[in-house]
Amino acid sequence: AQTVTQSQPEMSVQEAETVTLSCTYDTSENNYYLFWYKQPPSRQMILVIRQEAYKQQNATENRFSVNFQKAAKSFSLKISDSQLGDTAMYFCAFMNYNTDKLIFGTGTRLQVFP
């Protein structure tokens, strides 16, 4: 069975600074997707960034980028130029290529300070 581990329950960063959230996962599959979702206080889950396992190039979406290390089964999220609106819970998630079942990590609560 696949598992997703987020070892940082809480993180904080000052506005405009950079922060990295860690995520590791365990799977025997070779084809899969990895995601970072943001859950603000409104509780609406928002997709931040997605990575296909077969792609070696790290995904980037504006201020958000990942460091995907397939051999190490590591998938960290880097947020550059942090903004107050980035304050939220961040969940790392795994999806097997052949299913749409998302397996979530325990989440990291990020607080951005002015």
Added chain:
Amino acid sequence: GAVVSQHPSWVICKSGTSVKIECRSLDFQATTMFWYRQFPKQSLMLMATSNEGSKATYEQGVEKDKFLINHASLTLSTLTVTSAHPEDSSFYICSARGLGGGSVTGELFFGEGSRLTVL
């Protein structure tokens, strides 16, 4: 992007009653919807996969008679918590995959969630 809406957003009920939560895809047809449960300050746990026109597939440890799921149309799935008890109080979230879309891109669309409080 695609919109998934849940109703009600918050419901309070007495112990022993049943509560129905709706999940609708507003601008696309969803062949598959997923129901998650989230306890305070915890992660989302998949409860079941709802396929249009067929029985839901429940995850291990989820009582199918307790959490009834119906996916009668391509835009609506419902979760009914039967004979609710205080321990069923939680945040319930649905997500949906579109026809030929979500599984290709790997993206699911989430509803806003429904908070259930059982007194």
